Amino acid sequence: MARKPKTSAPPKFNIALVGQSGRLGYEALLFVASLRAKSPNFAGRVLVAEPQPGLMWPKDPRMTGDVREALQALGVEIVSFQNRHFGALYPYGNKIEMLTALPKGEPFVFFDSDTLVTGDLTTVPFDFGYPSASLRREGTWPQIELYGPGYTEIWKSLYDQFGLDFESSLDTTEPDEYWKRYLYFNAGFFFGACPYIFGTRFLDYALAIRDTPPAPLVCQPLDPWLDQVALPLVIHSFGGGRDSAVHGLLDGSVTCHYRIFPLLYARESQNVIDTLEEVTAPNKIKKVLKGYDPIKRMVFQGRGAKVRALFDQNDMPRREQAIRNRIKSNGFWMR
Incomplete structure (x- = not known):
């Protein structure tokens, strides 16, 4: 059963997405244009995080001037951030590293840029004390090998690595060793109470999984899945989970992650x-x-x-x- 927010008043929050040269900049512009058309009463800040040139990017990742100007004309704030751990070798890491550049202590909703707003976002009953993420996903990870460790062994090793309770993360209505029993999200959207705290933990977990994975992960691919492996652990660590009232609205009647x-x-x-x-x-x-x-x-x-x-x-x-x-x-x- 989906949890209901503790108050009926619409919470104030910021929207965050990544914009950079090429596809993501144009998609960010399309996202914001749809937001303004379909959620004209949204009063929060719209923050487009832009990676900056540096050692992690062989080419300049910044958006072109026309895309930047069009975003700013729609009321967007462009937030610069540096890639210190990922960059071009793992661009999905943008959504991890950019979080600590966002305003501290202000609730946030992150969306992948390849998302359209199709309804009124202010009607979505976010509970920022119970973070969650997209359930529009398939059983893409882990990839179970014959005679190798199963879902339980793999996921439990990760919960153990970070001192988290594994049993409380399970959906016991699903059978053992079926992927939906285990907490797993698409990282197309996620939300929380503070992007700095959330992002710091997200980065810590992702780097630990990448650099010192537990033994059952020895044959598991982490590119491109690293963000989606770490995300459920982060959400569970903050007391969140799959039972959020946003599902069916996000990735439903209010937003569409078209990809x-x-x-x-x-x-x-x-x-x-x-x-x-x-x-x-x-x-x-x-x-x-x-x-x-x-x-x-x-x-x-x-x-x-x-x-x-x-x-x-x-x-x-x-x-x-x-x-x-x-x-x-x-x-x-x-x-």
Whole structure:
């Protein structure tokens, strides 16, 4: 049963996402345009964290001037941060390292930039004392090997590494050795009471798992899964979990983590497509977004409609890979 927030008053919080050169900058602009269109009463700060040039980035990761100006025109605050541990070798680490650059002590919701706001975000009943994250995920990790350790042994070794109670993290309605029994999130969104405290622990856990993994992880891949391995441990350590009232609204009627545009047109609801085409229509936004080829071709040149026509929305393939393969075989794949 999902927990209800302790108060009925809408909590004040900041939104955070990563923006950098290339895809993420354009996606961040699209996210903010959809936020302003669909949640006009959102009164919090919108913080786009931008990695800075340094040893961890062989190329300048900063956003282009037109993307930056368009974001600022929509009321965004751009927050600079340095990559000291990840960078180009593991760009998913941006969402870990940027957290400590955000305002201390202010509740936050992080979204991956490839997300659209499709409803009123102020109606989502966040309980920042009970952090949670996206449940729109598949059983991607751990990857169980024949004669190797199972889910329980692998996950318990991580809880033990950080002195956390393993048993209380389990969903006992699911069978033993089935991946959904174990606390596992997609890192497409997560939230908490203080980004500095949350981010410090997230970084500590991620580095420990990367550098000194427990023995049952010896054959387990951590790229690109490291953030999603550490995240449930962090959330559990702060007393959070899967039973949040935000689920069904985030990754549901209020936000959509579409990931890439061919998948958006293939499998998301008509409301998501309508939102995308609505918020990209104004000329000030369109002239900037045309700089990103997948948006130009999928949205403005109609390739997305051709992808949509490949699928029966009432009879979609069960596995994402089958959706990808059909799009690719018809020559419409882009990312």
